[in-house]
Amino acid sequence: MYLESLGKLALGSRLKALSDHLYGAVDQVYQARGARIESRWLPVLRYLWDVGPRPVTEVAEAIGQTHSAVSQLADKLVRAGMVKRRRDPADGRRSVLTLTDKAHRALSELGPLWWAVRQGVTDALGEHVERLLDAVAACERALRERPVADAILAAHAALLAAPLEVVPYAPALRTHFRRLNLQWLERHFRVEDIDRAVLDDPERHILQSGGAIFFARLGKEVVGTCALLQESPGVFELTKMGVDEGFRGLGAGRRLLDEAIAEFHRRGGRMLFLESSSTLKPALRMYEQAGFRLQPSVRPGSHYERADVYMIYEPAGRAPRAPG
Known part of the structure; x- marks a missing residue:
């Protein structure tokens, strides 16, 4: 594969291709089983399901996405009837995202499918999936300590000097x-x-x-x-x-x-x-x-x-x- 030959230079592109592949596979499963959800919705919906109504800023921080990305996804979920925006009772200047009854019903039916997703990923990837999850977690920790853009700019400055x-x-x-x-x-x-x-x-x-x-x-x-x-x-x-x-x-x-x-x-x-x-x-x-x-x-x-x-x-x- 061409991207593989580029090594670290194409790391983001390879991760995106892998992400798109996994999103597509799970969406195919959802559609085949009549689930009323899209795989890209899961981080926001599942977080709100687990912890209750939360403002966009908190959701974005919890799932590791930008405020803009979560806000745009929230707009889609509102249009799909899965999420509502409500005033935060603790701070009337901001809104919180809360699941609708439709979302609760859809998510409550997904337990067996989520089990199948976990098992199917394990069957398809074998021991690689655990190593991948460990590597992703390690990369996330490293990036919190030093953003990759800072490291790249420092390396470039050192090279030019x-x-x-x-x-x-x-x-x-x-x-x-x-x-x-x-x-x-x-x-x-x-x-x-x-x-x-x-x-x-x-x-x-x-x-x-x-x-x-x-x-x-x-x-x-x-x-x-x-x-x-x-x-x-x-x-x-x-x-x-x-x-x-x-x-x-x-x-x-x-x-x-x-x-x-x-x-x-x-x-x-x-x-x-x-x-x-x-x-x-x-x-x-x-x-x-x-x-x-x-x-x-x-x-x-x-x-x-x-x-x-x-x-x-x-x-x-x-x-x-x-x-x-």
Whole structure:
């Protein structure tokens, strides 16, 4: 399921889908047995049935819904003849919700159905339902202590305040080199054999041939990578550059590019080139701003099926030297 692949990012959507499924199942049961109730009515009706007339504010707090949501549901229940609004005898400025005789009759008939709902949920979900209820209760307690919006905003602020740094290759970062490159390759193209070989063994194909690999790190998050591949003495290819889609726009790509160019100069390189695709327009603009110049044709003997762009690094005031 797609939402499952999004993990915590789609937690609310997954819970809503699960909630809608359960609401629909119980409504199907109510309709099949002629019950005069809808599953979404239950929290309000059952609370009023258990504790008696109560103001909207108290009902909302008791069932964990907003005042607005409970007020709107109360309006529906009034129209359905299940609830009345009456003046609070203790405070004439507010009203209380009270069940009608119709509601009392409808609820009093539901005992066997409610037993069947409990048993059917247990039969369908098995031990998962108890774990789910425990997890929901734990989440509710945690959210009372710290609202999730506050936690998200704090995490975002901490991320934006974290320094963006470029670090060299280390064995512990190897999986990120593969992850970050597969992300853009699989989205825009296909993983070619040469990609697979390099990503499976970057030490052999890049480092041992005199190249370098860099990573952009934002706080604890590894958000981007790129490599310098030495094709022949003094001739380098800028390759395997990728920035995590969730962290674009923070300058990681340009920082990686600048570090790769600086390393090229530190090594006394004579020529730096790259191959890319005309579909990657933001990347091509970044390369051009950094000093890469588009060549009139694709690179002779290109290794990549997707490459229809060939660029050579030509810093201002300096013409590229021939690779030979």
